[in-house]
Amino acid sequence: MPNEVVLIAAVTVDGFIARHSLEVTSWSKDLRVFKKQTMGYPVIMGHNTDKTLSSYLIGRKKIVVERRDHPKKVLTKIKEKKCFVIGGGKTFYMFSSFLTHLYITPHPHVFGSGVPLFDNPKMKELNLKFLDLIEVDRGNGIFQYQYEVLRP
Numbered sequence: 001m002p003n004e005v006v007l008i009a010a011v012t013v014d015g016f017i018a019r020h021s022l023e024v025t026s027w028s029k030d031l032r033v034f035k036k037q038t039m040g041y042p043v044i045m046g047h048n049t050d051k052t053l054s055s056y057l058i059g060r061k062k063i064v065v066e067r068r069d070h071p072k073k074v075l076t077k078i079k080e081k082k083c084f085v086i087g088g089g090k091t092f093y094m095f096s097s098f099l100t101h102l103y104i105t106p107h108p109h110v111f112g113s114g115v116p117l118f119d120n121p122k123m124k125e126l127n128l129k130f131l132d133l134i135e136v137d138r139g140n141g142i143f144q145y146q147y148e149v150l151r152p
């Protein structure tokens, strides 16, 4: 079981990660940072996200989950100290009780509707502590906010 289970996502200003479930995320400007941060670590994703990935995630073990998977069992099989949950919204929700960190990169877009970061009405509140701010694309005002998830 990894010590760190990190959600990493590009979001719009109104909190969406995609316009629809099979959108190729071409609007995201943080792919360089995403690659650097996830390199060498297992990456967990849902089936929809797997279908939208345009290139194979070289150097990272890809774990594609289904709705019948139990997140704790998936994590228990991981030997590395850190892993990333890379989407989409249903998968972020599925792993929400086990997340230790959120790496969130807001982008200058408003979609109005689409796939929310945590795609389930039963999503519970998370208590966050700000850790760091990483420059992604200063010219376009894009920065990654890193938070630790505080558990009672």
Ligand SMILES: NC(=O)c1ccc[n+]([C@@H]2O[C@H](COP(=O)([O-])OP(=O)(O)OC[C@H]3O[C@@H](n4cnc5c(N)ncnc54)[C@H](OP(=O)(O)O)[C@@H]3O)[C@@H](O)[C@H]2O)c1
Binding pocket: 008, 009, 010, 011, 016, 017, 018, 019, 020, 021, 022, 023, 024, 025, 028, 045, 046, 047, 048, 049, 050, 052, 065, 066, 067, 068, 086, 087, 088, 089, 090, 091, 092, 094, 115, 119
């Ligand atoms: N902006 C970003 O950083 C970012 C990152 C990743 C993905 N995305 C986008 O997110 C979108 C995909 O997100 P998504 O939430 O649709 O899919 P997803 O999380 O990629 O995949 C859906 C997963 O949820 C499971 N699932 C669990 N409960 C479910 C339920 N009640 N109904 C349906 N599926 C359920 C499915 O299992 P089964 O296989 O058993 O159906 C499947 O594994 C894509 O457009 C992708 O481009 C954006």
